[in-house]
Amino acid sequence: MDDIKKLFMEKNTIKITIEDLGKIEVGKGTSIRKAAEKLDKNLSKKAVAAEIIDTRLGDMPEMLVDLNSEPASDIRAKLLYPGNDEKMLDILNHSTAHIMAAAIKKIYPEARFAIGPSIKKGFYYDFEIDGNLSPEDLPRIEKQMKKLIGGNHTFQRNMVSKKEAAEIFAGNPYKLELIDEIPEDEVSIYKSGDFIDLCRGPHIPSSTRIGAFKLLSIAGAYWRGKEDNKMLIRVYGTAFYSKEDLKAYLDMLELAKQSDHRKLGKELDLFSFHDEAPGFPFFHPKGMIIRNLILDYWRQEHMKEGYLEVSTPVILSNDLWKTSGHWDNYKENMYFVEIDESDYAVKPMNCPGNIIIYKNNQHSYRELPLKYAELGLVHRHEKSGVLHGLFRVRNFTQDDAHIFCTEEQLHDQIGRVIDLIDRMYRVFGFDDYFVELSTRPDKSIGSKKMWDKAEGILKDMIQQKNLNYHINEGDGAFYGPKIDFHIRDCLDRTWQCATIQLDFAMPEKFDIQYVGEDNERHRPVMIHRVVLGSIERFLGIILEHYAGNLPPWLAPEQAAVLPISDKYLDYASEVLGKLKDSGCRASIDDRVESLNKKIRQAEMQKIPYMIVVGEKEKESRTITVRKKSGGEMKLVEIPEFLKTFKEAVISRSIDY
Ligand SMILES: [Zn+2]
Numbered sequence: 001m002d003d004i005k006k007l008f009m010e011k012n013t014i015k016i017t018i019e020d021l022g023k024i025e026v027g028k029g030t031s032i033r034k035a036a037e038k039l040d041k042n043l044s045k046k047a048v049a050a051e052i053i054d055t056r057l058g059d060m061p062e063m064l065v066d067l068n069s070e071p072a073s074d075i076r077a078k079l080l081y082p083g084n085d086e087k088m089l090d091i092l093n094h095s096t097a098h099i100m101a102a103a104i105k106k107i108y109p110e111a112r113f114a115i116g117p118s119i120k121k122g123f124y125y126d127f128e129i130d131g132n133l134s135p136e137d138l139p140r141i142e143k144q145m146k147k148l149i150g151g152n153h154t155f156q157r158n159m160v161s162k163k164e165a166a167e168i169f170a171g172n173p174y175k176l177e178l179i180d181e182i183p184e185d186e187v188s189i190y191k192s193g194d195f196i197d198l199c200r201g202p203h204i205p206s207s208t209r210i211g212a213f214k215l216l217s218i219a220g221a222y223w224r225g226k227e228d229n230k231m232l233i234r235v236y237g238t239a240f241y242s243k244e245d246l247k248a249y250l251d252m253l254e255l256a257k258q259s260d261h262r263k264l265g266k267e268l269d270l271f272s273f274h275d276e277a278p279g280f281p282f283f284h285p286k287g288m289i290i291r292n293l294i295l296d297y298w299r300q301e302h303m304k305e306g307y308l309e310v311s312t313p314v315i316l317s318n319d320l321w322k323t324s325g326h327w328d329n330y331k332e333n334m335y336f337v338e339i340d341e342s343d344y345a346v347k348p349m350n351c352p353g354n355i356i357i358y359k360n361n362q363h364s365y366r367e368l369p370l371k372y373a374e375l376g377l378v379h380r381h382e383k384s385g386v387l388h389g390l391f392r393v394r395n396f397t398q399d400d401a402h403i404f405c406t407e408e409q410l411h412d413q414i415g416r417v418i419d420l421i422d423r424m425y426r427v428f429g430f431d432d433y434f435v436e437l438s439t440r441p442d443k444s445i446g447s448k449k450m451w452d453k454a455e456g457i458l459k460d461m462i463q464q465k466n467l468n469y470h471i472n473e474g475d476g477a478f479y480g481p482k483i484d485f486h487i488r489d490c491l492d493r494t495w496q497c498a499t500i501q502l503d504f505a506m507p508e509k510f511d512i513q514y515v516g517e518d519n520e521r522h523r524p525v526m527i528h529r530v531v532l533g534s535i536e537r538f539l540g541i542i543l544e545h546y547a548g549n550l551p552p553w554l555a556p557e558q559a560a561v562l563p564i565s566d567k568y569l570d571y572a573s574e575v576l577g578k579l580k581d582s583g584c585r586a587s588i589d590d591r592v593e594s595l596n597k598k599i600r601q602a603e604m605q606k607i608p609y610m611i612v613v614g615e616k617e618k619e620s621r622t623i624t625v626r627k628k629s630g631g632e633m634k635l636v637e638i639p640e641f642l643k644t645f646k647e648a649v650i651s652r653s654i655d656y
C-alpha cells in the first residue's frame with residue numbers, strides 16, 4: 001500500500017509539527033504547505049518539498065513527500081529548501097524530466113514515454129517517437145520547456161486504481177508494463193499542465209522552481225537495458241535551482257571534457273589504440289615513463305612492507321582454471337589457446353599462478369604471513385561496446401598481491417593493507433575515498449559459515465580504521481567477500497581502485513598447507529589485494545585528476561629550456577647539461593620561434609618547469625624559472641633551482 005496513504009485516517013483535525021517553525025492544529029485535508037504557511041509564510045514559500053521525520057509507520061529512515069500532500073494523522077515534518085545536495089537535486093531533476101516529457105509531447109504528440117529518472121546531477125527520459133531525434137532538435141525542446149516552466153504548472157498527485165491507470169496510459173506499452181508490475185492496487189500519477197505521468201514522486205510544488213536547466217545529449221537505450229528489446233531515444237539533461245549553479249556545473253563538464261585522458265593521451269603522445277588490437281593499449285615512450293615511475297614507487301612501498309615480487313605465466317592450462325573455479329564462474333571473460341593439442345587459457349587473474357609458487361615449497365608457520373606481489377598482465381574479454389580508453393581495456397597490469405597467513409594474522413594483515421592503500425593514495429593526491437563491503441554473491445564457492453566469518457573480519461577492520469563505508473549486498477567475488485576502495489577525483493567523480501578480498505575457499509581447492517608450531521599440517525588463509533587496481537586505468541585516472549598537469553615527480557618531461565634566441569643556444573645547452581646531471585628529464589626548444597610561442601608549446605605539453613635563458617641570464621649565470629602551476633617568473637641561480645626541484649621530486653610533492 002502507498003506509504004503516504006497510510007497516514008490518511010479518519011479524524012477531523014490533526015496536529016502538524018514543522019521542525020523549526022512550530023506546531024499547528026489544522027482541519028483534515030490541509031496540506032503541509034498550507035500548514036507551514038500559517039506558521040511562517042516566508043519560509044514555507046522557499047520550501048520545495050517536505051520530509052516526514054516522525055510518522056506512525058515505525059522507524060522508517062525518511063520519507064520525502066510533496067509540499068501539497070495532505071496528512072490525515074498527526075505528523076512531524078521538516079521543510080526542504082533548494083540546495084545542491086543529492087536529495088534536493090534529485091527532486092528537481094526528476095521534476096524537470098516530467099517537464100521535458102511534456103515538452104516533447106507537445107512537439108511529438110505520438111511520443112510514448114518509458115522511464116525518466118533523476119541521475120547524479122541530472123536526469124534523462126527514454127521514449128520513442130515516429131522517427132528519430134538529433135541534437136539539432138534539442139533547442140526546440142528546450143524552448144518548449146521554458147514556455148511550460150513559465151506557465152507555473154503545479155505537480156498534482158493523484159491515486160488511481162491500476163485499471164484507471166491502464167486506461168490513462170492506453171497505447172503506451174512501456175507504462176502498461178510498469179503498471180502491471182506494481183504490486184499495490186493503486187498507483188500514483190502526477191499531473192503538471194496537461195501532462196500526466198506515472199510516478200511515485202515527490203516533486204517540486206511548481207515548475208517555476210526550476211531555476212535553470214540544460215539538455216545535454218541524446219543516446220540510444222534499450223528498454224530495460226536488454227539488447228533484445230526495442231531501442232529507445234534517451235535525452236539527458238540537468239537542472240539546478242539557480243543559474244549560477246548550472247553554470248558552475250556546465251563549466252565542470254567542460255573541464256572534464258578537456259581532461260579526458262583519451263584526448264590527453266593523444267596530445268601528450270602517451271599511448272594509443274589501434275584496429276590491429278582493439279581494446280589493447282599501446283604505450284609510447286612518454287607514457288612508459290609515467291608508468292614506470294608509478295611502478296618504481298609501488299615497488300618501493302611494497303618492498304618496505306615485506307612483499308616478495310614474483311612473476312607468473314600469462315598462459316596456463318585449462319585444468320588449473322577448472323580447479324580454481326574460474327572455468328565455472330569466469331569463463332565468458334577469458335581467452336583460450338591451444339598449444340601442442342592441449343587447451344590453455346590466458347590468465348584473467350594472477351591467483352592460481354601465485355598458488356603454484358606457494359605449493360612449490362613446504363612452508364612453516366614461521367614464514368607466514370608470506371606476501372607474494374605480482375605486477376601481472378591479465379587479459380579479460382570485454383565487449384567492444386564497453387571499451388573506453390584506458391578505463392576499460394582488454395589487457396591490463398594488476399598491482400596484485402596474495403598474502404598467505406593464519407587466521408590469527410588476518411586482522412593485522414588487513415589493517416596493514418588498509419594503511420598501505422591510504423598512504424599510497426595520498427601521494428597521488430587522493431585523500432578523499434570511501435569503501436564498500438561486498439558480501440556473498442549468488443554464484444559462489446565455500447560454505448555459509450566461511451562467508452559469515454570472512455565478512456565479519458572485514459567489517460571489524462573497516463570499523464577499526466574508521467573508514468567511511470557502506471555495504472553492497474551480494475557483490476563479492478565468487479571465492480570471498482571484499483572491500484572496494486573508491487577514490488574521489490577533483491571533478492567529484494569516484495573510481496573504484498583498491499580491493500581487499502578474503503579467501504578461505506581457494507586454499508582448500510588447491511589444498512595448500514603450512515606446518516604449524518605443533519608440527520601438524522594446517523590450511524593458510526589467502527588475502528587477494530590490489531592497491532591501484534589496473535596500472536593502465538590508474539594512469540588514466542591521474543591524468544584526468546590533474547588535467548594532464550602531472551606533478552614534477554610524475555611528469556614525463558620535467559623542464560623545458562627556452563632560449564630567447566639562437567644567440568643563447570650555447571648557454572641553454574650548458575643549463576640543460578646541468579639539469580640532466582641532476583636527473584632532470586629536460587630538453588631544449590631550439591626552434592627559431594618567439595619566446596611566447598615556445599612558452600605556449602611547453603604549456604600545451606604540460607611541462608612543470610619552463611626555464612628561460614637570454615642575455616641577462618647568460619651574463620649572471622642564472623636562469624629564469626616559470627612554473628606551470630603558476631606564480632611569478634623568477635630569476636634564480638642554477639643550484640638554487642636544482643635544490644627545490646630535487647626536493648619536489650624526492651618528496652613526490654603535488655604542491656610544487
Ligand atoms: Zn515523477
Ligand SMILES: [Zn+2]
Nearest residue numbers: 349350351528
Ligand atoms: Zn587473487
